[in-house]
Amino acid sequence: MLKILKTRFKQGCRTILFPKAKAPDLPQRYRGRPIIAGQNGSIDLGKIFFNPDSDIVYSNDYSMATSKREDLVLSQEREMALARALNERMLKIFGRSLKLRQVSAGGCNACELDLNVLNTPVFDLSRFGIQFVASPRHADGIVVTGPVSRNMREALLKTYEAIPEPKLVIALGGCAISGGIFSDSPQASHGLDTIIPVDLFIPGCPPHPLTTLDGLLRLLGRISS
Amino acid sequence: MELFNGGQISLSNIPVLTQQGFRARILDRCHEDARLVNLFGHLGTSGQVRLSAILGLDEEAGLEILSTFISSEAAQYESLTKDLLQAHLFEREIAEQWAIQPLGHPWLKPLRYHCNYRSATDIWKNIANKTIPGEYPFYAVGGEEVHEVGVGPVHAGIIEPGHFRFQCHGEEILHLEIQLGYQHKGIEPLMQGQDLKRSVLLSESIAGDTAIGHSTAFCEVVESLSGCIISPKAQAIRAIALELERLANHIGDLGALGMDAGFLPTSAYFGRMRGDYLNLLLALTGNRFGKGLCRPGGVLFDIDANMAGEFCLKLKKYKEEFQDVSDLLFSRPSVLARFEGVGVITPEDAQKIGLVGLAGRASQLECDVRINYSSGMWQFHHVPISLGATGDVYARALVRRQEILRSLEFLLKVLPSLPAGEIFTPAGPMKPDTLAVSLVEGWRGEIMHVGISDAQGGFARYKIKDPSFHNWFGLAYAMRGQEISDFPLCNKSFNLSYSGHDL
Amino acid sequence: MHILLLLHLTILFVFPPLLLGIIGKTKAFFAGRIGPPLLQPYFDIFKLMHKESVYSVTTNWIFMAAPMVSTAAILAAGTLMPLADFKPPIQFWGDMVLFVYLFALARFVIVLAALDTGSSLEGMGASREATFGCLSEITMFLNLTILALLSRSLSLSEIFLGGLSSSWLQVGPVLILVVVSFFLILLVENSRVPIDDPETHLELTMIHEVIVLDHSGIDLAYVLYGKAVKLFLFASMLVSVIITFRVHDFLIDTAFFFFELIVFAVLIGIVESTMARLRLNKVPYLLFSAFIFSIFGFTVILVRGGH
Amino acid sequence: MALLLISLSILIISSLLILLFCRSKEISACVFLWSLVAACGFGLWSALSVLCQKAMSLPLTGVDFRVHGTIPLGEFYIGIDALSAFFLLLFFILSLAAGIYGYGYLRDYTGQRNTGVHFALYHLLIIVITLVLVAKNAVLFLVAWEIMTFVSYFLITFYNESESVRKAGYLYLISTHVGVFCLLVMFLIMGAQAGSMNFDQMTATQFPLALAALLFMLAFVGFGIKAGFIPFHIWLPHAHPAAPTHISALLSGVVVKLGIYGLMRVMAIVKDFPLWCGVLLLIMAAISGVGGVLYALGQHEIKKLLAYHSIENIGIITLGLGIGMIGHAYHQETVAFIGYAGALLHTFNHAVFKGLLFLSAGSVIHCTHTGDMDHMGGLFKLLPWTGHLFLIGSLSICGLPLFNGFISEWLVYRALLEGVFHLDVFGIIFSSLAIVALALVGGLAALCFTKAFGVIFLGSNKSSEGHQGKEGRLSNIDIKEGDLMLRGPMILLAAICLWGGLFPANMVYFAFQGTQAITGLQIPFVLKEAVINPLLSATRVLSFGGVIFSVLALVRDFLVLHYPVRLTETWSCGYVKLSHRMQYTASSFARPILKIFRSALVFRVEGKISKEYFPAWTSLKSSVKDVSESLLFRPLFYVIKKFSRKLKWIQSGHTQTYILYVFLFLVILLVWKLI
Structure with missing residues (x-):
């Protein structure tokens, strides 16, 4: 008991104060939201791999989640439209309590791991009333990762079906949004929104936990742009 | 024919045996001191399927390669599995990929549910057209009193999909069969072809948690084929990243083990500490999983003296923290009571199943690529092998703890004395019609990539083997006679990759 | 008098989910995080009331009715339990038997509802719940017998409202044993660590969640609420045994009672943070030791002649 | 009394009529049905009229019917006191229900047996059981008892085509005859002491304590075998499943209870026993209760499970009796009264809900053609009536509030708890251990019935795919609910269960009447109030629960208006192809x-976990072996068999020898009369 307390005080409370305070700085090399350099280009956040050896210039900005698939396409002309809060009725229901079920549908496990990170004390998703639950019956939405492989498609639909209305769908990571790196494979599909309606797109390979958190909080109206 | 880690051999130099000779040779060698490291098929020049086996001679740091041809008319051969358990999944894989029947295979069931690579009639009558992984002939214990528990593919936790079918009576598991394939994306065919830039990205996504391990293996194959020798600094940075990856995952696993044992503090602390290492990887590579670091010819990100110093400082602090928290975990009797004696794999079983990596070491198998097949950085810095004695969850946790400490020591030794030099030397074109192998000790164990180049300078066949491929059967076997409520804990102690298995 | 009864019922209906919130906060403290808000259980219940209910085609009305029956049974049991100085609305000689049997009824229907889904996962939860439940019931009865013997009453309200006031001085050790045994029973009955971990959400290890894996919407809200009330009732029973001291000032006593309950919830949080779970096949040993504790207590009374 | 005689004569006449018309199935069945209804109606009327006699101050009053010198040493002397009336009440209710059910059940019977004979035997059984209950003469009692044993033997072996049924019948005969021997000795001693074989004289006689103890032991064994105390129970789980359903119900509900009646009658006659007798009864009760339910848990066959539950409930009843005797020995009449009343009430309740359970289990077996629970599943949708009725029976037998089982278990608890208050250390120890045993029995019973109900009626059918026809499995098509003749009796019994749970006052009052007959003492009005009032308060708690339930249901209905309900599959982790094996089995x-209890039971699991990497087909089977059967009775029967072989010379087979035996018997009788 004493040992536990001692360790506890050595560890301290590590939860970041985000969104009330600014999020901790991300390192220089972090590849966040791309900067549109040229005048002619448009970049689809759902299709890029955030790899360093591409022509894209990346900024340090982690907020990238959007409510609509087309908002992920960055272009010179307009400001990026980040995710908007749910409507008032949905916010009344989910504002303080949102239970999610995660469905891993053919990804590489990186998105899953960084989603798990949100449950660690640092990000502490539970303080917003958001929690991951075992049964879709208890859930208010699903977070889908991976390119929805052919073998997972039916299981995904079953899970979606099992969740009581009203429900949310969140596509996490480039693979879920567009098939990502696997989009050439006959085993993968080309975007979750071609299968079920999606409420939140969180791009990245995998998305940084802050990107995910930022997206979720925007959806719940905890961060307004 | 002898090969070494990172070596290559012209296709024409690979010995071709008769089917009987092939079988006899593998069985002979594996009943002595060798083990089956890889067994795969690829198309021969005349349209026949060529089976190649790679045997590992752990003590001599050598690999033996041999092959045989299977004619496409009589697509069958006598199964190895009935005499050599290690071949079990390899043969199922071959049967699925090439529609070749291993005669007498005791457990011939589909693996990933896809069309075979030579467009022949499936041995399961076109399994790929049926509703996917629903049709699977599970082993069933008879009697009306037995019930089955099916878990997955959508699991309770945030983990990858797979289906576990338990035959239970009360809480006792009579038999567990694991059916995977849900994560199948067809990576191997995608890797084949000319676009190496795309292939390296794919290699980072074979298993997201082992991005460094797999991309290193891929780069080594390409470098071997193109004769590119990378600089010591690049080797060092790869090794550092690999160890950071190991640290992050091992610590995360210890946290998850604490979680499944229901011990709250350590699971929270370890969960956070895992993030520290991921953040180091983020600082180094710009990605929390190290995606984008390894490229054929070296690495894309440098560690300068500043960064090395900063890393060292942080790692020292992290080491202290780790010791505190792991002491807490390993000193709680209530935790140890959960760990001990659960999911035991005896050394004999481990050897027969062919466990590799961490799970093997927990069962006293001395298998560590960094030591047995050392290459690159590992030739200069030896990491002592960490062995467990009991082969249970406790041993697997303990091996993790030891490896964490040893990896930290390694990093603290390597970081201050980084070699100078370039980090990237562009690789040239690949030698045609050549086979190259590379072995990397990922955090789960032995990763093996085999690349066979075609005449155009791309890959004609790319074979990936994640350590999980060897170990899944070990997990299923370890659960016999255990309580079903101990399964999540035991599963976590192996923490195998679904994606790495399903490809 | 009617106002007091009304107050009793108000506390019974409103307060219970807060205990879960307090436990959550305590655990968050040990984990070094901020943790869910204190009122999170209320938010969850509110949210669930605004969701549809999904039923399996396998189920019958039992599945639908079970959460209501069990919650009603638990709340009915609450009408027998004195809270602070509030006399319960109903009391009679021998009501402790009804008290325990109402919990048994609640468990019975929930177990049936679990079997109604025809899934082996729920079956697993049902089997565990039923097994541990029937083992904890005997200790429950033995403890209540001891308390009845000490307070010379068969009515919960008389036992807990002053019936034990002199017992701590006379047979303190016995009460300590009873309290320990009660506490273990509380942990088992409410699926807390070390029997079950409310934090893990793995089908194969759980009891509390796997048994209601298929419930959704308002049904799930009832289940969660019923569980909170059950925990509340057990906690107030235990608190009433531990602290028999009263200053006989209505406000102070009431405030003190709530303070005790909060401390108690923190205590549960601490237990959950400092212990790992038992292996499921070891839980019967825990129950057995709870039984042994109360047998010891009982023996001491007989030897000391405290009756 | 006159009513009862009318009832008896109806039965006698109608059974003769049935035999007369037994060629015609329709007529005999029709006669059977209406005579049964009439006879039971009159019987119930007579029992109720005795129980309701508020003015009855003396327990043994009632109008007697007496025919002198009809039997050697005895006379046809019958009379109804409150104890008899109480048992008559439950007996007529159950025989009415079981009889109607039997009518419905056998109407479609197409086998070899003559149903007319069966019906006549059924009437005969009612007659003799009535005689057992109202006999006021020991010889009459014994004669009726003996006839009852034979009649029930023939009824059990109605399906005597099968080997196991015949074996079960023999086992029943042998066991009960060991019992009858004890009873004969007991009554002879009583008669010798009292100088008469009439119960009246016996009651008036004072028995010395040592003799009382001897009598108790004889009664304990003699009636214990009938009642099925562990370890005398071995015939019971064999005989009950073997009999046709309505006979099982009657056996479990009434015939077994006659053992209890006998014990109570002996208590009424002898009154003062040494303390250890009560303690012994209490211990045996605890063993029977816990043992019965544990054995029940290990059963795979529904009727066997129910049969073992009879043993469990006999245990609960006897707990009440035991604490009553202990209380009586301590002169703590409060404890004694409540204990006896609890025992009596539970006897009644058990008869009702066990009857209900057997009848509904019979319906299930009738539809599915199997008794193995692991072959069933999902029947709630196919057999909604049976399912609901079985559910009510289950809730009652588990003693859960709202149903009658709770009331009688509450009384037994109350008696034990009062025992804790009123007795000395010794008494406290035993009564509190009995509380623990009762709590354990209650918990285990709940476990057992969630298992039985859940596995039989809930989930999905375990034979729904690909297995039809194999091992006598059922297919869904031929599962149909029985008609009103089958349902009606069950509905009647279920209604009594609910009525007894919600309005307990009447039945508790009747039980007190019976108690007065046992103790021969007047129960103070205050005590009656002190027992009945709490039960009324309990009803208030339940109605409060009912109000809460309605509020919750209203809230739910309101919400469902806005968020409608949706139907889909059971969540199965997203797996595509489910199998019926993916649900829990009873085992x-x-x-x-x-x-957990393996040290107390012989729990065997056959079929080992294979350590092969790729195991071949294995199967698993578990069983609970009845310890007393294998350890006690098999050796005992062996000895008896050997012994009787040595006595074979008596049975010489020559007619002359038998005539000699008859002659000798007559001489002995004559000598007895002369003395």
């Missing part, structure tokens, strides 16, 4: 608890 459900 799996009970395994954890059986494992």
